Structures are given as C-alpha cells and as structure tokens.
Amino acid sequence: MQMNSAIVRVCMGPAGIAGGGKEVLAAFADVLAQRQEQAVLEEGCSAHQVGCLGLCARDVLVEVHRNGSKTVYQYIKPDMVPRIVDEHVVGNVPVREWLVDDVYETFYRKQKKIVLADCGRIDPEDIDAYCAVEGYEAAREAVTSLKPDEIIEEITMSGLRGRGGAGFPTGLKWELGRKSRGGVKYIVCNADEGDPGAFMDRAVIEGNPHSVIEGMIIAAYAVGASQGYVYIRAEYPLAVERLTHALVQARERGFLGSRIFNADFDFDIKVKLGAGAFVCGEETALIASIEGQRGMPRPKPPFPVSKGLWQRPTIINNVETLATVPAIIRRGCAWYASYGTEKSTGTKVFALTGKIRNPGLIEVPMGITLREIIEEIGGGIENDKPLKAVQTGGPSGGSIPAAMLDLSVDYESLAQAGSIMGSGGMIVLDSDDCMVNMAKYFVQFTQAESCGKCVPCRVGTKRLLEILERIVGGHGRTGDIERLETLGRGVKAMSLCGLGQTAPNPVLSSIRHFRDEFEIHIRDKKCPAKVCKALLTYSVNKERCKACGLCLKACPAEAVTGAKKTPHEIDPAKCVHCGACFEVCKFGAVDRE
Amino acid sequence: MTELLDQIIARYHETEGNIITLLQDTQESFGYIPKEAVHYFAEQLNLPPSRLYGIATFYAQFRLTPVGKNRVTACCGTACHVRGAERILSSIRRELGLRGSEDTTSDGEITLEQVNCVGACSIAPVVIINNKVLPKSSPDRIVKELRALKKDEHADE
Ligand SMILES: Cc1cc2nc3c(=O)[nH]c(=O)nc-3n(C[C@H](O)[C@H](O)[C@H](O)COP(=O)(O)O)c2cc1C
Numbered sequence: 001m002q003m004n005s006a007i008v009r010v011c012m013g014p015a016g017i018a019g020g021g022k023e024v025l026a027a028f029a030d031v032l033a034q035r036q037e038q039a040v041l042e043e044g045c046s047a048h049q050v051g052c053l054g055l056c057a058r059d060v061l062v063e064v065h066r067n068g069s070k071t072v073y074q075y076i077k078p079d080m081v082p083r084i085v086d087e088h089v090v091g092n093v094p095v096r097e098w099l100v101d102d103v104y105e106t107f108y109r110k111q112k113k114i115v116l117a118d119c120g121r122i123d124p125e126d127i128d129a130y131c132a133v134e135g136y137e138a139a140r141e142a143v144t145s146l147k148p149d150e151i152i153e154e155i156t157m158s159g160l161r162g163r164g165g166a167g168f169p170t171g172l173k174w175e176l177g178r179k180s181r182g183g184v185k186y187i188v189c190n191a192d193e194g195d196p197g198a199f200m201d202r203a204v205i206e207g208n209p210h211s212v213i214e215g216m217i218i219a220a221y222a223v224g225a226s227q228g229y230v231y232i233r234a235e236y237p238l239a240v241e242r243l244t245h246a247l248v249q250a251r252e253r254g255f256l257g258s259r260i261f262n263a264d265f266d267f268d269i270k271v272k273l274g275a276g277a278f279v280c281g282e283e284t285a286l287i288a289s290i291e292g293q294r295g296m297p298r299p300k301p302p303f304p305v306s307k308g309l310w311q312r313p314t315i316i317n318n319v320e321t322l323a324t325v326p327a328i329i330r331r332g333c334a335w336y337a338s339y340g341t342e343k344s345t346g347t348k349v350f351a352l353t354g355k356i357r358n359p360g361l362i363e364v365p366m367g368i369t370l371r372e373i374i375e376e377i378g379g380g381i382e383n384d385k386p387l388k389a390v391q392t393g394g395p396s397g398g399s400i401p402a403a404m405l406d407l408s409v410d411y412e413s414l415a416q417a418g419s420i421m422g423s424g425g426m427i428v429l430d431s432d433d434c435m436v437n438m439a440k441y442f443v444q445f446t447q448a449e450s451c452g453k454c455v456p457c458r459v460g461t462k463r464l465l466e467i468l469e470r471i472v473g474g475h476g477r478t479g480d481i482e483r484l485e486t487l488g489r490g491v492k493a494m495s496l497c498g499l500g501q502t503a504p505n506p507v508l509s510s511i512r513h514f515r516d517e518f519e520i521h522i523r524d525k526k527c528p529a530k531v532c533k534a535l536l537t538y539s540v541n542k543e544r545c546k547a548c549g550l551c552l553k554a555c556p557a558e559a560v561t562g563a564k565k566t567p568h569e570i571d572p573a574k575c576v577h578c579g580a581c582f583e584v585c586k587f588g589a590v591d592r593e
Numbered sequence: 594m595t596e597l598l599d600q601i602i603a604r605y606h607e608t609e610g611n612i613i614t615l616l617q618d619t620q621e622s623f624g625y626i627p628k629e630a631v632h633y634f635a636e637q638l639n640l641p642p643s644r645l646y647g648i649a650t651f652y653a654q655f656r657l658t659p660v661g662k663n664r665v666t667a668c669c670g671t672a673c674h675v676r677g678a679e680r681i682l683s684s685i686r687r688e689l690g691l692r693g694s695e696d697t698t699s700d701g702e703i704t705l706e707q708v709n710c711v712g713a714c715s716i717a718p719v720v721i722i723n724n725k726v727l728p729k730s731s732p733d734r735i736v737k738e739l740r741a742l743k744k745d746e747h748a749d750e
Pocket residue numbers: 161162163164165166167168170190191192193194195278279280281282283316317318319321322423497498499
C-alpha cells in the first residue's frame with residue numbers, strides 16, 4: 001500500500017448490503033479504475049455483517065481516509081460515487097453536503113468501546129491485524145510471566161462480572177475453577193446467544209474473533225484447563241467461519257496447541273455448533289448438548305465448575321466476558337474498574353433496537369442512564385412518539401417504564417426495577433406498542449423453548465400463555481391478573497433451570513408497571529395501543545373507500561359486502577377480527593377502533 | 594444415498610461420536626433429515642431410532658420434511674416483532690396458502706422459515722428471500738416479491 005493512497009471503506013453489513021452497498025462498492029471500483037486512481041477499496045463494516053457498528057439507519061455509509069484523516073459519508077448511492085472520487089479522492093476536497101451530520105457525533109460521544117474497540121477497524125480474518133493492535137500480548141504476558149493466581153486476582157479486582165446475563169463475578173468463578181479437582185478441565189465459551197432480539201456476541205466474534213480466543217487462552221491458563229470449546233449457534237454461519245479461520249491462524253502461530261508461547265502450557269479449542277435451542281444457553285443444558293444429547297438442564301449443584309463436561313470441572317463464560325479479559329490484563333484492573341459503578345464495573349454492549357431513531361450496536365460504561373442511551377446515543381424516539389418503556393434482558397427480563405428513564409444501567413438498579421441486565425438486548429417501545437402483547441410474545445417464546453423436563457416450566461408457561469392469549473383475544477376474566485401473578489411467582493420459584501425461573505419476568509414486570517393496560521384489556525376489551533387485533537372493531541370509511549374489492553376478497557369470513565362503485569361494508573356480527581381488510585386496503589379506508 | 598450416509602457415519606466415528614453433529618451433517622447433505630437416514634444410522638450404529646428422533650425433534654435446526662426450492666425467511670425476533678413482523682408473517686402465509694403448521698407450499702416451491710433475529714434489527718422488520726435481504730419490509734412489498742418469485746418459477750418451466 002502506498003503511504004499517500006486513499007482508503008475507501010464501504011459498509012457491507014446486512015443493512016449496508018440491503019441499502020445497495022454492493023452497488024456502491026462496484027461503482028467505486030469502476031470509477032477509480034476509470035480515473036486510474038490508486039486507492040485501497042475495502043469492505044468496511046464487513047467485520048460485522050450484522051447491523052454494523054455505525055449507524056445502519058444511514059446506510060450506505062462510506063468512509064474515505066485521506067492523508068490520515070477520516071471522512072464519513074451517509075446515504076450514498078452509486079450515482080454519487082464519481083463526484084466523491086473526483087472531488088475528494090483525487091481533489092482532496094470532501095463533498096460537504098453528503099457528510100454525516102451531528103447525529104453521527106452524538107451516536108459515538110457517550111460510548112466507550114473496550115470490547116468493540118477493534119471491531120470494524122481491523123480485518124477479522126487477519127491475525128496480523130489483531131497482533132498489530134497488541135493482540136495476543138496479554139496472553140503472552142499471562143502465560144510467560146504471570147502466575148495463575150495473579151491473573152485471577154487481577155480479574156477479581158477489575159470487578160468483571162459475567163456478561164451472559166446473570167452477572168456472576170468472573171474472578172470468583174475462575175478461582176472456584178482453579179481449586180476444583182478432577183483431572184482434565186474445560187473452558188467453554190458460551191456463544192449460543194439465545195435472546196431473540198440481540199446480536200452482540202455474534203458481532204464480537206465476526207468483528208474480532210481473536211479477542212475471544214485470547215480471552216479463552218488466558219482463562220484456560222488461569223484455571224488450568226487444557227481443552228476449550230466454543231458453543232456457537234449454527235445460525236451464525238459467518239461467525240462460525242471467521243472463528244474457525246481464526247483458530248487455524250492462532251494454531252499456526254503457536255498460540256494454541258502444545259507448549260504455547262514456549263511455556264509449559266498446552267491448550268486447544270474446538271468449535272461445537274448449537275442446533276437452535278434457547279435452553280442450551282443454560283450451562284448444564286449446554287454441556288449436555290456438547291456431549292451430543294438433548295439439551296436438557298439438570299439440577300445444580302453440582303455446579304459445572306466441579307462436575308461439568310464429561311463429569312470434569314468446566315468453566316463456562318460468555319463471549320463478551322472473555323473478549324474483555326485481554327484488555328484487563330493489558331491495561332490493568334484499576335483502569336477497567338475506573339469505568340462503570342462500584343459494583344458494576346466496565347462497559348456493556350447493547351443491541352439498541354425498536355422504535356429508536358439511531359438503532360445499532362453500542363458499548364457504554366455501566367452506570368450511564370437509560371435517558372442518555374435513548375435520548376443522546378439513540379437520538380430519541382422515532383417519529384417523535386412518546387416513549388413507553390425500555391425492555392432489557394429479552395425473554396428473561398422486563399420492561400422499564402418511561403418514568404424511570406433516569407435509572408442507572410447497572411446490575412443492581414435494573415434488578416430493583418424488576419428487569420435484568422441480561423445479555424444486552426435493549427428494545428425501545430413507544431405508544432404504539434402494547435405491553436400485554438409484548439408479555440405474550442415473550443411467554444410464547446419461552447413456552448416454545450421450554451425443554452419440558454420439569455413440570456412448573458413446561459405446564460406453567462403453557463398456562464401463562466393461555467391466560468395471556470385469552471386476554472389479548474378479548475376473553476380476559478376478572479382475576480386473570482392475579483392468576484398471572486400467582487402462577488408467575490410459582491413458576492419462578494419451582495422451575496429447575498434459569499429458563500423457567502426467569503420466564504415469568506416479562507409478565508410480572510409488565511403487570512408491575514403497566515397494570516392499567518392489562519385491566520383495560522380485560523374489563524373494557526380494548527387495546528389502547530391498537531395492537532391486539534381481536535379487541536379492535538373494523539369499519540369502512542365510506543369517503544375513502546374506492547370499492548376496489550380487495551378487502552372483500554381478503555376477508556375469510558365473508559363479513560365484507562359491497563359491489564363495484566358502492567363503498568363496502570363490514571358486518572360486525574360476522575367479523576372474526578383477523579385484520580385482513582385493514583392490511584390489504586391501499587387507501588387507508590378501513591378504520592379500527 | 595447409502596454411500597453418502599456411510600461417509601457421514603465415517604465422520605461420526607472420527608469425531609467424538611456426537612449424534613448432533615451426525616444429524617447436522619445429514620441435514621447439510623440432504624437439506625433435511627430423511628426417515629431412511631435415521632433408520633439406516635440406527636441400524637449401523639446399533640442405536641434405537643428414538644435416540645436419533647429424540648435429538649432431531651429437540652433442536653429447532655433439524656427438519657424432517659424436505660425444503661422447497663425457494664426459501665423465505667421471516668425474522669420474528671423482538672425488534673422485528675415490534676415493527677410488525679406478525680402482520681408480515683400472516684400475509685406471507687396467506688399468500689402462499691399455508692395452513693396450520695405447514696411451512697412449504699404444496700408444489701414444493703417455497704418454504705417459509707421463521708427465525709429469531711438475523712442481526713439486522715436496525716432495518717427491521719426483515720424478510721430474506723433466497724439470500725436477498727429485504728429491509729423495512731411491509732406486507733404489501735413482500736406479497737409483491739412473492740408473486741414475482743412465483744412468476745419467475747413459471748417462466749423457468
Ligand atoms: C435459559 C437460559 C439461556 C441462556 N442463554 C445464554 C446465552 O445465550 N449466552 C450466554 O452467554 N449465557 C446464557 N445464559 C447464561 C449462562 O447459563 C451462563 O450463566 C453464562 O454463560 C456464564 O457466563 P458469564 O458468567 O460469563 O456470563 C443463559 C441462561 C439461561 C438460564
């Protein structure tokens with residue numbers, strides 16, 4: 001690469017590709033060739049073919065690096081490419097009006113990137129790129145000049161807690177693992193990422209797989225493990241590919257295998273593909289699955305640290321937890337603990353989605369308020385609708401109402417508010433979202449994913465779902481809210497594993513903060529957010545109706561009558577509330593109430 | 594088919610004898626897990642077929658029926674859900690004429706898959722038709738795409 005040549009980076013995440021990233025990239029290749037201009041063309045953000053770390057809402061994003069300075073363009077289309085090449089790449093004058101605006105700035109200002117620091121900046125398929133940013137230095141130092149106890153001490157002092165959801169102190173887990181006896185020990189990286197609305201771990205593995213491997217090497221050395229496994233979802237083919245590739249490279253360099261860094265330490269890592277079961281994120285189920293069985297959890301204790309994979313001591317950590325480890329070893333526990341709060345140190349990655357203006361993957365210091373995340377990083381609610389709630393922790397978590405927006409984002413505060421930190425899903429809900437429907441959505445998920453081993457979870461989630469279904473279906477009965485509460489508490493208390501123990505959370509937290517919404521559904525048979533179809537009545541607005549016949553055709557119950565040129569009508573007695581007429585109408589002539 | 598199955602069994606013996614991997618291998622080769630394969634494995638490995646079925650039905654990844662020529666993947670993850678994934682799903686089902694738990698059209702042309710979060714939440718709701726990501730989709734748009742797909746099919750014939 002010539003020193004003075006420009007670098008052009010085109011966002012090729014799914015959002016980028018959907019926005020025409022491939023076409024833009026091709027246009028750059030064409031125009032650069034025509035102008036015989038030397039420039040390095042890269043697929044930026046290809047590091048994470050997930051909603052890329054930048055602002056996918058503004059895709060296609062194009063970065064131009066020239067003379068050491070970076071310029072970012074937003075909403076780029078192929079026909080805009082020649083001007084960028086001519087004026088900026090050749091002429092060295094950026095095209096002002098296409099540059100990103102302030103939003104881009106605010107999106108990054110409040111973030112602190114530790115885990116994601118190198119995601120999107122370095123080529124995830126090139127181990128040298130990782131080594132160039134001090135990659136594997138922490139592992140080298142750990143293995144060659146630190147004692148296992150010193151590493152554990154460092155991690156303990158950093159205050160790092162598990163990022164997989166429960167927030168168990170990582171140092172303590174390692175210490176228990178170190179002390180555990182029983183022959184071979186295993187390190188397992190949990191990359192199952194089951195939360196149905198989140199993709200943090202995938203982004204880390206796709207964007208910087210070596211950081212996870214390095215974290216595993218350090219963990220293995222600290223606890224005395226000789227074999228590692230990464231349990232990763234088969235639904236993440238790109239992550240699997242990048243990880244496998246990274247493992248090969250690490251092995252070639254002698255970072256894995258026998259006598260790592262020429263020290264008396266052997267360690268290697270295997271990849272195990274998950275097959276699509278949420279419960280397999282639970283440690284004991286995950287172990288069963290790696291062993292090739294149905295992923296059913298078993299009672300704890302014994303905990304995996306004493307009896308895990310093949311009855312051997314097994315230390316299980318989440319992707320993000322492990323990816324944080326090298327940074328702590330490199331820069332020290334005090335540095336890490338300087339971010340965040342006293343009990344929740346460091347940073348956390350969130351997938352910020354839903355009704356937010358700037359959705360994307362963010363990494364923030366713990367202790368930041370929800371308001372800062374939503375209003376500053378997220379840019380506020382889309383379409384300026386009122387915020388209703390922020391859902392965290394996915395199917396194991398809960399919703400935090402708008403009134404509590406100044407809540408600090410840390411393990412304790414979130415738990416107090418009836419939600420959990422979870423693995424990092426953060427879904428923003430506005431006035432168009434129905435809390436009863438959301439509760440039903442999550443219970444539907446956990447009910448389907450319940451492995452069926454224990455009765456409270458298998459039957460309890462089913463009963464919860466039935467009650468919620470009847471409420472949204474217009475058949476709610478007095479006492480249903482109390483029934484949900486009693487049943488929910490029972491399922492939590494009696495279920496075998498974390499799936500059942502947390503499954504009622506979305507219901508209980510919604511009732512806690514939005515009880516009136518449940519009441520309106522049950523008593524008035526109305527859905528204030530107009531989401532629950534069965535509670536809506538449909539009618540045709542005669543002025544807007546063009547008598548096109550679409551709704552008539554779509555109605556499965558023959559409830560719509562009308563002829564050519566006469567506005568149609570809906571017979572409420574026949575209507576089955578499916579909403580088909582509303583969906584098909586092109587003129588907005590079907591009203592729902 | 595037997596030859597392919599034997600290869601899969603050979604690989605099974607090389608790895609730690611993991612049934613999940615065996616079934617993943619099988620699905621990779623056939624697009625689904627054929628009944629014949631299950632019984633062949635059971636016989637060769639001296640396992641009851643229920644062991645294999647037990648695993649095949651436990652994990653969502655495995656399917657016991659063939660896939661259609663075209664794949665429509667609808668994301669039903671949380672971010673897509675709050676942006677109307679349910680409506681899109683119901684209009685896809687209506688358009689394809691799928692009933693009950695059916696996921697493939699009767700002519701075997703199109704299979705509808707429901708998945709959780711494809712990692713593109715910022716452009717939710719997301720539908721993927723044969724690897725083409727359709728961002729911010731709406732029932733209308735998807736129906737149009739599906740009709741175009743069907744037209745292409747007929748043009749091919
Ligand atoms: C139902 C259920 C699903 C889980 N899913 C995940 C997951 O997808 N990823 C994850 O890292 N941890 C998941 N966990 C938490 C793990 O069981 C475990 O606590 C974690 O991987 C430990 O790593 P950490 O201490 O680094 O967080 C899940 C737990 C339960 C009960």
